Amino acid sequence: MKRFVIQSTILTVIVFLLGGIVYSTILRSFYLPILPVMVIFFYVVTNLVHVYLLRIAGKSSLRFSSQYMAVSFIKMFFLLAVAVLFVILDRANAKVFVANFLLLYVAYTSFEVYEFSKVVRQKSK
Numbered sequence: 001m002k003r004f005v006i007q008s009t010i011l012t013v014i015v016f017l018l019g020g021i022v023y024s025t026i027l028r029s030f031y032l033p034i035l036p037v038m039v040i041f042f043y044v045v046t047n048l049v050h051v052y053l054l055r056i057a058g059k060s061s062l063r064f065s066s067q068y069m070a071v072s073f074i075k076m077f078f079l080l081a082v083a084v085l086f087v088i089l090d091r092a093n094a095k096v097f098v099a100n101f102l103l104l105y106v107a108y109t110s111f112e113v114y115e116f117s118k119v120v121r122q123k124s125k
Contacts, residue, residue, distance in 0.1 A: 004050055004115055011111055012043045015104070030096045034086070038100060041082075042108045049075050053116055079105060 016039060023031040049071060056067045083101050087094040 001051060001054060005047060007115065008043060008047055008050075008108075008111065011107070012039060015039050015107065032093050032096055032100075034097065035100055038097075038104055042104045045075065045079070046108045046112050050112060050116065054119065057116075057120060 016036070019035060019039070023035070052071060053068065056064060056071070079101075083098060086097055086101075090097070
């Protein structure tokens with residue numbers, strides 16, 4: 001878990017740096033104050049889900065697949081609910097928010113799946 005937190009922290013720093021560069025230069029007019037909060041939100045959710053997935057990975061392998069799918073669905077549904085709520089509350093900035101939300105979702109989910117698959121492969125050896 002310590003390794004995952006360090007790597008997810010590095011990912012978050014990279015996202016902040018890239019976001020800072022892009023939104024201070026090219027996309028200055030599209031910057032939303034909520035964007036840094038979104039990065040922290042994805043960082044926290046990804047780490048919490050990873051902790052839970054590590055716990056279920058150590059248990060019965062028969063139930064692991066169904067629990068993994070359930071956790072993934074709940075996470076996706078929760079994130080979708082957050083995105084829909086923001087869009088309802090701030091329609092003027094919805095396009096920029098959703099674009100950034102999707103980029104963060106892909107980045108953090110890809111990272112989580114990659115790292116978790118390494119853990120599962122190690123445990124199966």
